Amino acid sequence: MSPRSTRDRPAKAPLSEEAIVGAAIGILRSEGLEAMSMRRVAAALDTGAGSLYVYFANREALIEAVFDRVAATVELEPPRADRWREQLQAVLTRTRDALVAHPGITAAVMVDPPRTYASMRLQENLLGLLFAGGLGPRDAAWTADTLFAQVTHAAVEAETRTADPAELARQVSANFAQLPADEFPLITAHAATIVSGDFDQRFHYAIDIVIEGALRKAKAEQG
Amino acid sequence: MSPRSTRDRPAKAPLSEEAIVGAAIGILRSEGLEAMSMRRVAAALDTGAGSLYVYFANREALIEAVFDRVAATVELEPPRADRWREQLQAVLTRTRDALVAHPGITAAVMVDPPRTYASMRLQENLLGLLFAGGLGPRDAAWTADTLFAQVTHAAVEAETRTADPAELARQVSANFAQLPADEFPLITAHAATIVSGDFDQRFHYAIDIVIEGALRKAKAEQG
């Protein structure tokens, strides 16, 4: 048997968790989660899919590691009592955008939110900002959850919009207007209004009313 | 070639969209979306996977049809001005539970929310209830979106909890407490509080503060 030279290339860099995650993120950014298959990731590293299982137990573990690196890139906001509310908007928007930049990762990770280091880092920051706003531990924790739901929702929704958002809005609005008016009086009457507002406006509104509601409810209970 | 008798059974009922969706939902309920493969659904109907493509263009179309039937089962709340808020809680909770009863459907449908009849039916109801609460069209539409984000978030999260919720809470809390206290002062200090509250309490809280916030913001702007 002739000695197959699997190593005739000049010292190919060995695999590592870092290298694998890096290759995976590259594919994820450009082609989405579905394209981030074990074979594709392995091919990007010039190896076979099986080799990845030395470093990750399965695809899910790889996805979690990828998510962790994405989450780690989000810049936090050291809480300042005088502007905690804008800080909250800022860090949540950055989190949303980081997720949007990696299509599919949000839906995959929602299934069971990983308790990784980067996630904890984010949650700690959210709690700090809500504490700065005067919320108690329980309200802060529950509100952080509520806010995070808005982030994931916005991230998933953003991944669908492909072409011109205004064009899409016009199209959806037209579809709404064509529904039977007797069965859908409100949707047909307010079709244009329903799709109004751009992506950031709606996200900002959602975050804002959640914060406002949390504050009011806390005040009502203690006052 | 001997005539293979593919039809020696006594007049097998022919396929139909209804029958296919019914079989799919059966698998979905008991084994989740992943198990709801074209082959499994076809096998349940004693046919081949290819036959399903006469009625559905692809798996996604089948999933959408399945979702539509699930959404159609949610009982609506004809708006009454004197109790619109509890009505909102009720219909949102029912929607959440319908989604939870069909594991995986929420994440699959979030990717791009279907504009099916049943979805519109729900949205019309939400708008009606928010109108009854005094919100204007724009606020009602944006708030309905925000509320729906909470529903999907809760539904996805609920699908993960398998065993005793209290046991899981204790476990997560223990994990939180073990984090480095210097880096995660809030999480470690309030580990028990963070995981406090059962599933329904947290959901109810989230819906409540969203509504409260929307009302307050609307009043602040018009007053």
Added chain:
DNA sequence: CGTTCGTAACAAACACCGTTCGTTACGTAC
């Protein structure tokens, strides 16, 4: 310096998946 040995990498195989397509069989309309 030579050998051993744990482990990383490989490549093939397994059991699936969604989807396509050529072919067969049916029920109905003529």
Added chain:
DNA sequence: GTACGTAACGAACGGTGTTTGTTACGAACG
């Protein structure tokens, strides 16, 4: 009684995640 459109079939294609037996490496040891 026959022709025909269409539904059903079943095999095949190109993929997927994962497992496993085998090879080759590189570092530690005698």
